[in-house]
Amino acid sequence: MEKTMVKVEHLKKYFPITGGVFQRVVGHVKAVDDVSFEVKVGETLGLVGESGCGKSTTGRTLLRLIEKTNGNVFFNDRDIYKLNKNEMRKLRTKMQIIFQDPYSSLNPRMTVGEIVGEALLDHELCSKADVKDRVLETLEICGLASYHMKRYPHEFSGGQRQRIGIARSLIFNPEFIVADEPVSALDVSIQAQIINLLTDLQQKRGFSYLFISHDLSVVQHISHRIGVMYLGSLVELAEKEELFKNPLHPYTKALLSAVPVPDPTLKRNRIILKGDIPSPAKPPAGCKFHTRCPYAKERCTNEVPQYKDAGSGHFVACHLV
Ligand code: SF4
Numbered sequence: 458m459e460k461t462m463v464k465v466e467h468l469k470k471y472f473p474i475t476g477g478v479f480q481r482v483v484g485h486v487k488a489v490d491d492v493s494f495e496v497k498v499g500e501t502l503g504l505v506g507e508s509g510c511g512k513s514t515t516g517r518t519l520l521r522l523i524e525k526t527n528g529n530v531f532f533n534d535r536d537i538y539k540l541n542k543n544e545m546r547k548l549r550t551k552m553q554i555i556f557q558d559p560y561s562s563l564n565p566r567m568t569v570g571e572i573v574g575e576a577l578l579d580h581e582l583c584s585k586a587d588v589k590d591r592v593l594e595t596l597e598i599c600g601l602a603s604y605h606m607k608r609y610p611h612e613f614s615g616g617q618r619q620r621i622g623i624a625r626s627l628i629f630n631p632e633f634i635v636a637d638e639p640v641s642a643l644d645v646s647i648q649a650q651i652i653n654l655l656t657d658l659q660q661k662r663g664f665s666y667l668f669i670s671h672d673l674s675v676v677q678h679i680s681h682r683i684g685v686m687y688l689g690s691l692v693e694l695a696e697k698e699e700l701f702k703n704p705l706h707p708y709t710k711a712l713l714s715a716v717p718v719p720d721p722t723l724k725r726n727r728i729i730l731k732g733d734i735p736s737p738a739k740p741p742a743g744c745k746f747h748t749r750c751p752y753a754k755e756r757c758t759n760e761v762p763q764y765k766d767a768g769s770g771h772f773v774a775c776h777l778v
Contacts, residue, residue, distance in 0.1 A: 468528035490689035503680030557638035570606035616647035
């Protein structure tokens with residue numbers, strides 16, 4: 458798992474805030490603010506953080522579904538922001554996304570066969586005669602049957618709809634998939650089935666995931682490495698086992714303290730963070746976490762901590778480390 462598939466360097470995505478009679482730009486929402494990481498071939502990188510921390514925007518910006526403000530994104534060493542429209546369209550077959558809400562992302566007037574096969578025809582990658590076979594094969598891999606092809610999305614349960622969403626992403630046989638909160642809208646019992654499906658598919662086809670979730674216990678099951686985001690920035694990133702055994706950032710420690718432990722004899726001291734998450738339009742100076750951090754010192758209020766390797770690929774941004 459050594460070769461890098463996706464490399465993100467100092468990625469920024471700022472959304473303008475307009476105001477006044479002339480709708481001038483009066484500020485920016487810094488949704489993604491200088492984020493760097495890599496996803497290796499065959500790896501699942503989990504991205505976790507509270508809602509609004511910029512993880513979904515990171516996923517969409519690195520797929521170029523929304524344009525960046527600054528920074529670079531490389532896919533197999535190609536700078537995707539230097540590709541023209543046609544080249545980008547071709548590359549989209551290699552980089553796919555699974556959305557959180559399978560229902561709203563599926564056209565209710567199309568059958569499952571049409572939904573899953575539509576993109577193949579659009580990209581002219583397959584003759585009409587072959588589309589059916591390819592759709593069938595992909596549906597079966599995702600745990601659906603041939604008779605499902607003629608049915609409409611409303612005839613399926615939430616878990617089955619997510620399987621349709623996954624089949625639609627897999628139809629091109631992609632190399633990299635951004636799974637954006639793919640199980641958050643599902644019941645807990647169904648979540649496990651979808652996570653097992655995604656893990657199985659990765660083993661069979663060898664692709665890489667960026668797995669985005671607000672729930673650390675979900676990310677834990679599927680990820681090889683985990684990155685923790687707070688207010689548009691990565692604050693910590695490490696191998697999964699290392700992160701759970703040796704969390705270094707106070708925010709990661711607080712998130713971990715809320716993850717349930719299966720052993721009833723073990724008790725974790727829950728760390729309750731005070732205050733609300735600040736607005737990304739007005740992030741606090743210095744360390745963005747200082748307004749909620751139980752260990753904040755004066756230095757934290759005016760000096761931005763460097764995001765650096767604390768050893769063996771365990772990255773963290775905190776003055777204490
Ligand atoms: Fe807390 Fe300071 Fe570390 Fe930020 S830099 S996480 S405020 S100790």
